[in-house]
Amino acid sequence: xxxxxxxxxxxxxxxxxxxxxxxxxxxxxxxxxxxxxxxxxxxxxxxxxxxxxxxxxxxxxxxxxxxxxxxxxxxxxxxxxxxxxxxxxxxxxxxxxxxxxxxxxxxxxxxxxxxxxxxxxxxxxxxxxxxxxxxxxxxxxxxxxxxxxxxxxxxxxxxxxxxxxxxxxxxxxxxxxxxxxxxxxxxxxxxxxxxxxxxxxxxxxxxxxxxxxxxxxxxxxxxxxxxxxxxxxxxxxxxxxxxxxxxxxxxxxxxxx
Numbered sequence: 001x002x003x004x005x006x007x008x009x010x011x012x013x014x015x016x017x018x019x020x021x022x023x024x025x026x027x028x029x030x031x032x033x034x035x036x037x038x039x040x041x042x043x044x045x046x047x048x049x050x051x052x053x054x055x056x057x058x059x060x061x062x063x064x065x066x067x068x069x070x071x072x073x074x075x076x077x078x079x080x081x082x083x084x085x086x087x088x089x090x091x092x093x094x095x096x097x098x099x100x101x102x103x104x105x106x107x108x109x110x111x112x113x114x115x116x117x118x119x120x121x122x123x124x125x126x127x128x129x130x131x132x133x134x135x136x137x138x139x140x141x142x143x144x145x146x147x148x149x150x151x152x153x154x155x156x157x158x159x160x161x162x163x164x165x166x167x168x169x170x171x172x173x174x175x176x177x178x179x180x181x182x183x184x185x186x187x188x189x190x191x192x193x194x195x196x197x198x199x200x201x202x203x204x205x206x207x208x209x210x211x212x213x214x215x216x217x218x219x220x221x222x223x224x225x226x227x228x229x230x231x232x233x234x235x236x237x238x239x240x241x242x243x244x245x246x247x248x249x250x251x252x253x254x255x256x257x
Contacts, residue, residue, distance in 0.1 A: 046141070050148025054188035055181055063191065064224040073216060075227045076118075077203070080250035084242060091122060092241050100236060103208060112152075114209065115235075119220045120169075124157045130256050133162040140192040147192040149185070155256060165193040166256045168204035175249045182206040183213070187227060190217045203255060210236045211242050 049058055061067055084092075099115050106114065125132040133156055139148035153169035156162035170186035186206045194202050194217065205214045211232035219225050233240040233247075 001108070008212045016080075023106075046144055046146060048146040049188065051147070051151065051185045051188040051192075054184045056184055059136060059184060059188060059191070062147070065099045065191075065233070066224070066226050068226040068227060068228055074214065074230050075256070076109065077216075077250055078243070078247060080246060080254060081184055082249045082253075084246070088122070088245070091243060092203070094118070095236060096236065096241055103236065110222075116169075119245060119248070120146060120153065123245065123252060125252055125256075127256075130155055130157050130166065136162050138162070138192050138196070140195045142195045147188055147195075149189055149192075155251065159219050164197050165202065167251045168193075170201070170204065170206045170252070182208060183229065184223075186215060187217060190215070191225070194219060203251060210234055210239075214247060 019227075056065075075164055094147070095115065097116060103111065103115060120132060130243065133154045134152065135150045136154065136194045137147060137148065137150050139255050141147075151168050151170055154162050154165045155167040156165040158164070168186055168189055169187065170182050183206050190202045200219045201213065202217050204217070205212055207213075209236060213232050214230040215227055217225065233244050235244060236242050
């Protein structure tokens, strides 16, 4: 963060102007003091927010953001025509049967390995154009705030690190807890990525126990943001589990471009 502040100072016209005003009497100590004062000023004006600590009130201090309801918003996504093969049907039925009575007792790691990870691997986001990324750090400065964190799962372009994210999956939690809400942790990561890539829309999903909710985040022409949250899909119901799987396939074929 110090390097970012120093780079900002170097490109700051006001700071350069103050140095030039003193150029007739080169005083190294005085220039150093001006430099240090500018660092302190920028540090005081720049705050940080970790994705893990994000909630709606904190996000509203950074951007104008509101949840919006539109019953048709997810139509194109959720009505994607994808026919499950017999093998995929058998896979999902078997996965549900193996985890039906124990899933709610899993901790986050076991839930990831035994259930969520198997679904993601079956969808297979690993292609020549994009791939899946787990726990990679994202950081962006937005309106004098540094947003940073390590989303649980991203679909993005890139070779060694994720570059252009298309989709996020956040927080393999059994339930809500006082330390954070996966909905807003997810949105914080999506805001950071939209700012990095200068995109106007991004999609994601968050999981609380047995329920999956999908999200669309959009940046409006006036610079405000709005987001849409789908109804929950209960992964312990076979019909919903199949819809979750098809929705993920839709991400792969419709939106990773």
